[in-house]
Amino acid sequence: MNGVQGASVALSDLEKSYGSVAAVAGVSLDIRSGEFLTLLGPSGSGKTTTLMMIAGFEMPTGGDIAIDGQSVVAMPPYRRNIGMVFQNYALFPHLTVAENIGFPLKQRGVAKDERARLVGEALELVHLPGYGGRYPRQLSGGQQQRVALARAIVFKPRLLLMDEPLGALDKQLRENLQLEMRRLHADLGITFIYVTHDQEEALTMSDRIAVMNEGLVAQIGAPEDLYDRPQSRFVASFIGESNFLPATVRGLENGVVVADCQGATIRAVCPGRPATGDKVMVTTRPERLRFADNGCDPAHNRLSVTVTEAVFAGERCRYMLQAGDGTSVVLKEPSSAAIRRRAVGERVEIAWSVADTILV
Amino acid sequence: MRAVQKTMNPMPLLLTAPLVLFMLAFYAVPVVSMLMRSVSDPTWTVANYAALPDDPVFLKVFWNTLVTSLIVTVGTLLMGYPVALALVRAPKWAPVILILILLPFWTSVLVRSYAWMVLLGRHGLINESLLAAGLLDRPLRILNTPLATQIAMTHILLPYMILPIANALRQIDPSLARAASGLGASPFATFRQVTLPLSMPGVAAGMLLVFVLALGFYITPAMVGGPREITLSMLISQQVDQLNWAYAATLSAVLLATALGLIAVCYRLPGIRSAFRMNAR
Numbered sequence: 160m161n162g163v164q165g166a167s168v169a170l171s172d173l174e175k176s177y178g179s180v181a182a183v184a185g186v187s188l189d190i191r192s193g194e195f196l197t198l199l200g201p202s203g204s205g206k207t208t209t210l211m212m213i214a215g216f217e218m219p220t221g222g223d224i225a226i227d228g229q230s231v232v233a234m235p236p237y238r239r240n241i242g243m244v245f246q247n248y249a250l251f252p253h254l255t256v257a258e259n260i261g262f263p264l265k266q267r268g269v270a271k272d273e274r275a276r277l278v279g280e281a282l283e284l285v286h287l288p289g290y291g292g293r294y295p296r297q298l299s300g301g302q303q304q305r306v307a308l309a310r311a312i313v314f315k316p317r318l319l320l321m322d323e324p325l326g327a328l329d330k331q332l333r334e335n336l337q338l339e340m341r342r343l344h345a346d347l348g349i350t351f352i353y354v355t356h357d358q359e360e361a362l363t364m365s366d367r368i369a370v371m372n373e374g375l376v377a378q379i380g381a382p383e384d385l386y387d388r389p390q391s392r393f394v395a396s397f398i399g400e401s402n403f404l405p406a407t408v409r410g411l412e413n414g415v416v417v418a419d420c421q422g423a424t425i426r427a428v429c430p431g432r433p434a435t436g437d438k439v440m441v442t443t444r445p446e447r448l449r450f451a452d453n454g455c456d457p458a459h460n461r462l463s464v465t466v467t468e469a470v471f472a473g474e475r476c477r478y479m480l481q482a483g484d485g486t487s488v489v490l491k492e493p494s495s496a497a498i499r500r501r502a503v504g505e506r507v508e509i510a511w512s513v514a515d516t517i518l519v
Numbered sequence: 520m521r522a523v524q525k526t527m528n529p530m531p532l533l534l535t536a537p538l539v540l541f542m543l544a545f546y547a548v549p550v551v552s553m554l555m556r557s558v559s560d561p562t563w564t565v566a567n568y569a570a571l572p573d574d575p576v577f578l579k580v581f582w583n584t585l586v587t588s589l590i591v592t593v594g595t596l597l598m599g600y601p602v603a604l605a606l607v608r609a610p611k612w613a614p615v616i617l618i619l620i621l622l623p624f625w626t627s628v629l630v631r632s633y634a635w636m637v638l639l640g641r642h643g644l645i646n647e648s649l650l651a652a653g654l655l656d657r658p659l660r661i662l663n664t665p666l667a668t669q670i671a672m673t674h675i676l677l678p679y680m681i682l683p684i685a686n687a688l689r690q691i692d693p694s695l696a697r698a699a700s701g702l703g704a705s706p707f708a709t710f711r712q713v714t715l716p717l718s719m720p721g722v723a724a725g726m727l728l729v730f731v732l733a734l735g736f737y738i739t740p741a742m743v744g745g746p747r748e749i750t751l752s753m754l755i756s757q758q759v760d761q762l763n764w765a766y767a768a769t770l771s772a773v774l775l776a777t778a779l780g781l782i783a784v785c786y787r788l789p790g791i792r793s794a795f796r797m798n799a800r
Contacts, residue, residue, distance in 0.1 A: 216697055236700045237708075249698035253716050262712070266703035310702065 165193035165350035166226050166317035168213065174221030175208050182208040184374035185222065195344050195351045199361040200371035201397070206354045207322055209371070213352065214320050215239050226318065237266070242311035242319040242349075246326050248303045250295040256282075256306050257291030263314040281309035284343070301332045308340075312347060321353045325360065337363050358398050362386065370394050386444075388430070392519050395442045402445060402488045404462075406518075408437040416518060421483045425460045427516035442517040445477075445489040451508040453498065459510040464488060466505045476500060480509065557772050560765035567769040576754070577770070584751040587668060587740070588733035592680075594673040595729050596722065599680035603721070606681070607688040624678040632742040635671040636662060639743060663745025671743045672736055679732060680725040687721025688714070720791050727785045731778045 168190040175183040183205040190196045198206035211217040213224055215236030223230050231239055250259050257278050264274045282288050285305035295303055304324055311319055321340075325333045341364050344351050355361055361368045362382040369379040370393075378385060378394045389395035392403065406420035416429045420441050433439055451461055467487075468479035471494065478501060480488040490509060492498065501507060557567050571577050606616050623631060638644045639661040646658040661667050691714065699709040737752040744750070749757075751774050758767035785791055 214701055216701070236697075237703050237705055239701075240703070241701065243698065243701040245694050245698060247692070247694060249692065249694040251695060251699075251713060251717075262699070262704070263702035265712075266705075266708060314703070 163315050163317060163347065163349055165191075165348055167192045167228075168318065168350065168352070169225040169228070170209070170213075170222065171225075172222035173209065173212060173219055173224060175205075175212060175217060176220045181374050183212070183219075186371075186374070186376055187222075188369055188376060188379065190350060190352060193348050193350055195341070195353065195364060195366045197353045197355060197361040197365040197368045198371055199355060199358060199368050199398075200377075201356060203373075204371040205374040206356075206371045210320055210322055210352060210354045213318075214241055214243050240314075240316055240318075242314070242316035244304070244307050244311045244319070244321040244324045246323040248295070248300075248307040250303055250306055250310075252295055254294075255291060256287070256293050256295065256298070259295065259306060260291075260310045260313050262310065267314060277313055278309075281313040284312070284346075285309045285339075300328055301336065304328065304336065308343070312343075312349075316349065318350045318352070319347075321351065323355055324353075326355075326357075333360070340364060362398070368398075370397060372397075387515075387517075389442065389517060389519060390431075392440060392442070395517065395519055400445050400489060402443045402448075403519075404441040404443075404482060404486055404488070405484075406439050406441045408433045408435055408439055408518075410435050415513065418518065421462060421486075423460070423462050425462075425516060426458075426513045427460075427518045428513060429518045431518075433518065439518045442519050443488075443511055443515060445491040446475075447515040448488070448490040448509050448511045449492065450490075450501070451510040455510040456512065459512055460516055461508050461510045462488075463506065463508050466501045466503050466507060469501055469503055471500070480507075553768050554772050554775075555768075556764055557768035560768070567765055568772075571769065571773070580749055580751055580754045581773070583665075583748060584734060587665065587672070587750060588730050590669050591672045591676060591733045592726050592730045594669065595677050595680035596726060598673070599677050599725065600684055600722070602677075603681045603684035603688055603718075606685045620678050620681055623674070628675060628738050631675055632671060632739045635667065635674070635739075635743050639667050639670070662743060663747070665744060665748045668740045668744035668748070668750075671739045672733055675739060676729045676732055679728040683724040683728065684718060684721040687718045687724070691717045720788070723785060723788050723791050727781060727791075731781055734778055735774060 168188075170186050170188045170190075173183055173186040174181065182203075186205070186209055188196075198209060200206045208217060212219050215231070215234065219232060224232055226239070226241075251262065254262065257275075260278045260281050261274045264277060269277070278291060279288070282291060285308055287302060287305050287309070290298070290302070290306075295306065298306065307324070311321075324340075325336055328336065337360060340351075340353075344364075353361075353364065362385075365382060367379060367381055368385055370377045370385060372393050377397075378390050380388075385394060385398050389398065389401075395401040395403075404420050406418040406425060409417045409419055409424075411417070411432070412426070414428075416427045416433060418425045418427065418439060418441065425441050427441065449455060451459075462482060464480040464482050466478055467481050470477045470479075474494060476492045476494050478490045478492065480490055482488055488509070558565060560567070602616065602620070606613050606620075609616075636643070640646070641658045641660070641662065643662070645661070646655070649655040650658060661670075695713055695717070696709050699713045700706070704712060735752055736750065737756065740750045741753050741756070744753075751770060755767050755770045755774070758764075758770065
């Protein structure tokens with residue numbers, strides 16, 4: 160099934176309003192050929208509506224959708240030649256697995272023999288050979304989702320859309336299928352647009368993630384970009400766990416931003432150049448903080464805090480700390496019998512590298 | 520740990536007792552005693568049944584009844600399916616459509632049959648309109664023909680076709696039509712290959728209901744069909760009037776057996792039971 164080139168998709172100022180409510184409020188995205196792009200966001204962020212507009216099930220109220228440079232807004236879904244996997248699988252209950260997978264081929268006038276061959280191939284690809292004669296209700300949820308996947312790719316679309324396809328499955332199965340989807344993406348070479356509210360899923364699978372909030376793209380980038388360099392408080396708190404400490408910008412020093420925070424001096428590399436006096440949030444990831452007395456680089460940022468809660472969670476310890484003004488800070492430390500555990504009420508100094516300091 | 524409850528609570532059964540007793544006394548006993556007459560009059564015999572295959576009146580009337588029921592079933596299906604589809608696909612209009620279906624449904628069959636007499640008569644609304652429009656020179660003879668029976672029964676039985684089909688259509692997951700469309704099926708192909716096959720339990724249920732009800736229809740054929748093309752129920756009534764109890768009982772048994780046989784066969788069709796289950800919205 161190799162040799163198909165993925166479609167590129169361009170969304171420009173895409174809008175969808177229901178009455179006075181804007182579900183999608185102006186989304187512009189360039190999705191590259193062969194990319195695995197995830198639309199990630201909380202429910203109501205407009206990610207599914209965006210996907211439905213690309214598929215053609217929802218009509219945009221503004222903006223444009225172009226696939227390979229050609230506007231498809233006026234095209235009905237059945238002419239767009241896009242594969243789609245739904246959250247509830249949407250398998251046809253009155254058709255066998257083989258008939259389900261053969262459905263898109265039948266619509267395209269593929270002859271019966273050829274159809275059978277392609278269906279067999281698709282079943283191999285999703286590891287369900289020999290299941291063609293069964294009915295969807297005779298399969299488990301995971302198997303049904305594989306059939307839905309086979310049906311969506313059997314006609315070699317250049318673009319595959321997936322709407323929370325793993326949402327209804329249990330954790331173990333979800334993780335297996337995540338890896339399988341990545342493999343499938345690599346094998347097929349087609350463009351995937353994936354919708355999920357599960358940040359871990361998005362981080363594991365995607366080439367790039369577009370984080371959506373309130374009908375807009377809050378930030379787009381590679382998983383590491385979003386995790387290490389969130390540009391807003393929303394992205395910092397939606398992807399992974401973050402600590403936020405209010406601070407005031409003092410100035411710039413050799414391209415590094417210097418800020419006052421709880422009486423300490425914090426340095427951060429910040430792509431946007433904040434002006435002196437700006438109120439910002441010093442943002443840190445709990446697992447990138449450490450206790451200063453365990454030894455740390457003198458260039459690290461430091462802050463004095465009090466331990467308010469200490470939880471041993473097996474592979475790591477989780478500490479709830481309190482800064483001078485009462486702001487809570489979470490610190491996660493890999494557990495080791497060699498490290499002294501901190502007691503509640505203890506005053507300690509924490510430290511973290513300048514590179515792990517984000518200002519939002 | 521789940522406790523398995525093996526003893527049945529007798530209370531629900533007790534609650535139905537008054538109705539069960541009523542039905543036994545005033546329905547089951549008369550029906551059984553009437554059916555007994557077909558094998559015990561004048562003496563214990565099966566002669567009443569043995570005579571039927573050679574009885575030209577019975578054969579003609581029975582054939583007539585089956586044909587009429589079939590025409591009415593097909594008529595209600597052709598007209599009812601689109602209405603059921605509209606009922607489900609246009610939720611905004613559904614309450615209006617539903618009222619338009621149910622108002623006549625709740626009106627007495629007698630009243631509706633009279634209404635059809637007024638409409639179809641020699642000087643009825645239809646003939647007068649066509650004459651006034653200059654489309655006819657002489658009034659058409661519709662009343663007192665099988666056509667009149669078929670028209671009136673189709674109208675009266677339409678709700679029995681529409682409601683089960685709408686119920687079946689409503690049970691189809693709307694994402695299936697989306698999936699079909701996304702996979703390249705045109706709206707017509709989606710209807711042909713997805714919606715229609717999935718609504719078949721409703722169609723089967725509607726056809727069964729209409730056909731069985733049409734088999735036993737009496738008032739409407741008696742009023743608008745006239746005395747020449749009679750149905751089985753009319754023949755039974757005539758025989759009762761003439762005090763031919765044994766013959767009437769035999770005919771009744773045939774009618775009952777036909778209806779029960781059809782229900783038994785259809786009840787084995789997959790999915791038909793789900794179509795009878797009313798959908799709590």
